[in-house]
Amino acid sequence: MDILNWIVSASGEGFFSATMRLAVPLLLAAIGAIYAERAGAINVGLEGMMLSSALSAALVASSTGSTTTGLLAGVVTGVGVAALLAIFTVLLPADPVVVGISLNLLAVGGTSFIFRVAVGQAGTTSTTPVIEASPIPGLDQIPILGPLLFDQSYLVYIALLGVVVTWLVLKYTGWGLLIRSAGEHPAAVDSLGLSVNRTRFLALLVSGGFAGLGGAFLSLVASNQFVENMTAGRGYIAMAILILGQRSPWGVLIASLIFGAGDAFQLRAQLDNTGIPFQFLLMIPYVLTIVTLAVFGRKLIDPAALGKHFRRGHR
Amino acid sequence: MSQTPATSSKPAAWRTTVVRVTGGVEFWTIPVAILLAFIVGGVLMVVAGVNPFDAYAALVNGAFGTTQHVADTLIEATPLALIGVGIALCFRGGIFNVGAEGQFLLGGMAAALVGQALGTAPSIVTLLGMAIAAMIAGAAWAGIAALLKVYLGASETLTTIMLTYVATYLVSYLLNGPAKDPASPLAQTAPLTSSGLLPALLPGTTLHVGIILAVVVAIAAHLFLRRRVGGFQLIATGLNPVAARSAGLPVRRIFISVFLASGALAGLAGMVQVAGVQGKMIVNLSPGYGYTAIVVALLGRSSPLGALFAALFFGALSAGGASMETSVGVPASLVTIVQYLTVLLVIAYTAFRTLRRPSRTAEGEE
Numbered sequence: 001m002d003i004l005n006w007i008v009s010a011s012g013e014g015f016f017s018a019t020m021r022l023a024v025p026l027l028l029a030a031i032g033a034i035y036a037e038r039a040g041a042i043n044v045g046l047e048g049m050m051l052s053s054a055l056s057a058a059l060v061a062s063s064t065g066s067t068t069t070g071l072l073a074g075v076v077t078g079v080g081v082a083a084l085l086a087i088f089t090v091l092l093p094a095d096p097v098v099v100g101i102s103l104n105l106l107a108v109g110g111t112s113f114i115f116r117v118a119v120g121q122a123g124t125t126s127t128t129p130v131i132e133a134s135p136i137p138g139l140d141q142i143p144i145l146g147p148l149l150f151d152q153s154y155l156v157y158i159a160l161l162g163v164v165v166t167w168l169v170l171k172y173t174g175w176g177l178l179i180r181s182a183g184e185h186p187a188a189v190d191s192l193g194l195s196v197n198r199t200r201f202l203a204l205l206v207s208g209g210f211a212g213l214g215g216a217f218l219s220l221v222a223s224n225q226f227v228e229n230m231t232a233g234r235g236y237i238a239m240a241i242l243i244l245g246q247r248s249p250w251g252v253l254i255a256s257l258i259f260g261a262g263d264a265f266q267l268r269a270q271l272d273n274t275g276i277p278f279q280f281l282l283m284i285p286y287v288l289t290i291v292t293l294a295v296f297g298r299k300l301i302d303p304a305a306l307g308k309h310f311r312r313g314h315r
Numbered sequence: 316m317s318q319t320p321a322t323s324s325k326p327a328a329w330r331t332t333v334v335r336v337t338g339g340v341e342f343w344t345i346p347v348a349i350l351l352a353f354i355v356g357g358v359l360m361v362v363a364g365v366n367p368f369d370a371y372a373a374l375v376n377g378a379f380g381t382t383q384h385v386a387d388t389l390i391e392a393t394p395l396a397l398i399g400v401g402i403a404l405c406f407r408g409g410i411f412n413v414g415a416e417g418q419f420l421l422g423g424m425a426a427a428l429v430g431q432a433l434g435t436a437p438s439i440v441t442l443l444g445m446a447i448a449a450m451i452a453g454a455a456w457a458g459i460a461a462l463l464k465v466y467l468g469a470s471e472t473l474t475t476i477m478l479t480y481v482a483t484y485l486v487s488y489l490l491n492g493p494a495k496d497p498a499s500p501l502a503q504t505a506p507l508t509s510s511g512l513l514p515a516l517l518p519g520t521t522l523h524v525g526i527i528l529a530v531v532v533a534i535a536a537h538l539f540l541r542r543r544v545g546g547f548q549l550i551a552t553g554l555n556p557v558a559a560r561s562a563g564l565p566v567r568r569i570f571i572s573v574f575l576a577s578g579a580l581a582g583l584a585g586m587v588q589v590a591g592v593q594g595k596m597i598v599n600l601s602p603g604y605g606y607t608a609i610v611v612a613l614l615g616r617s618s619p620l621g622a623l624f625a626a627l628f629f630g631a632l633s634a635g636g637a638s639m640e641t642s643v644g645v646p647a648s649l650v651t652i653v654q655y656l657t658v659l660l661v662i663a664y665t666a667f668r669t670l671r672r673p674s675r676t677a678e679g680e681e
Contacts, residue, residue, distance in 0.1 A: 044472070088659075088662065088663060088666065092663060092666035092667055092669075092670055093666050093669050093670055094662050094663065094665075094666035095662075097411060097472055098411070098613065098662065099659070099662060101411075101413060101472065101609065102609075102610070102613075102655055102658055102659055102662070103655075103659070105606050105609070105610070105651070105655055106651075106652065106655035106656065106659065108603075108606075108648075108651065109648045109649075109650075109651025109652045109654075109655060110648075110651075110652055112646065112648035112651070113359065113363075113646050113648040113649055113651075113652055116646040116648065117362075117363040117646065232480070233476060233477065233480055236473055236476050236477065237477075239473055240473060240477075277488050277492060279484040279485065279487050279488035279491075280484070280488065282484050283480070283481045283484045283485075286477040286478075286480040286481050287477075287481060289473070289477045290463070290469070290474050290477045290478065290481075293463065293467075293469035293470060293473055293474055293477075294463050294467045294469045294474075295467070297463075297467055297468040297469035297470060298467060298468030311670070
């Protein structure tokens, strides 16, 4: 009974607001990855892109005093890391999983090095300007939906817009069709004189840009500083969200809200001193990911050419 | 990502590619890649305002300058070699075990707990008990990912990473709670008794016998791949699981076995670190050995002996990097950058060469 009461009381407005705040970095990374994977390019580098962007956004925002510039720096960094991955896996036939993991680990060392050189050995305490919430008057008063959707920073609105735009692009535009074809039947795309690899390269860059926004969100909205390795596996969790959401924009939105709720739940449980050791609560997002992979790992139908390098004239 | 296990009935592109990427490279590319990575590292140091020649001199001195520094290099190489050999075996079988870090931590934890329980037994009994417990713990943790992959199609790259986070929190809980040394303010177990410590190898230094264990394991793994039927089956499965299954090989059992072996070796490395270096289990037992060992396996071209040599090289870099940080003030993470750049350069060159080869099977497809 106690637990039930607690769940009811914990599910207050703060809970929904936190759910969205924790879901958005995952949502942004996963939305971008939809473009890459639907085009047939696997993006295992999300973690590294988010981490690099979190650092560049924090450094640029604190040196210029402008969160917008910081945000842009985050996007540019994400696109840059994505370009590196694309050179390896689209232009060159290197293995996307091995290169992605290597880039992620390089990003851990690289961000740590740059951060320590830029900030000094002292540590993590250079605070950056924060993007504040910009509530939408009237709508933010609606119960549950208000704090969930309408009392957030503008980056959250961008993320939600990204869901709609991605849905429209993939479903109704020529580029969306090109992306899906490159993922399902690259030879057909090639036979029309269109470039499979240019499509995949671009899709990876879009993915990097979204991951960059997600990384910037971590250091500019969710907190006010960069902390070494602050992504804490969110790039990998985003890949599980992609699977849970079946690579569809709306599915990914729902999946990231589930993960956001899980994270918000464990944070709330930590604050409320439920008697459960905090380490077990911190495990929740990761266990949730494992369960997701176990339950949905085999149910999802991949794009036919996912992860297969395309080379003209070679089958 | 999900397609890897989801289509375990047909060879995922990356499986064959890993084998090719890491197996087909000419040897000269590795020193060239290392040199290039060091040059990039030097440029980074110039940007950071440090004289790279001073820094690299400090690095070489830290790795080889004195007998103790050589010992440091070997001590750092030991866990990298043990874990790297296991990851290399996985690569050979077409499995990517990214979660050795968690298997290593749990191995260390189990070793420390058993070491305390057997503290009064003769040293050989205690050490054996610790090693067995550590290997079981590491194998069990890897086994979760193995079963999820084989029976439910969950991508092992993702599950192993997630399991590492869970293991880290589990160890943190144990070291702050039930397993904590009440006499210490730190999150660590009580020190092991002398019967739980690995014997020294070189008088006057801190070198322990772990490095011999690592060499023996690498040679045993090499002989297994070369001489045993199981090794042949493993390689055949990695090259083409479909063909292997058609040939009647127990592909699932091979996947699970190599995963368990890799986890056991990572766990053993944790035991060696607890019994040979720390003398107790601490929260920060690993500065990322489980991740660095991935690069060790890749640079060692997925061969056990290659991984051993790569581990020695990376051990020197780690030992040297630590002393570079203290004496010249370059963050030791520079070493990480050099390590990953090296392997990315090797991958880039190999991929480039594959692209230029006019082979119809260059993409690793059927």
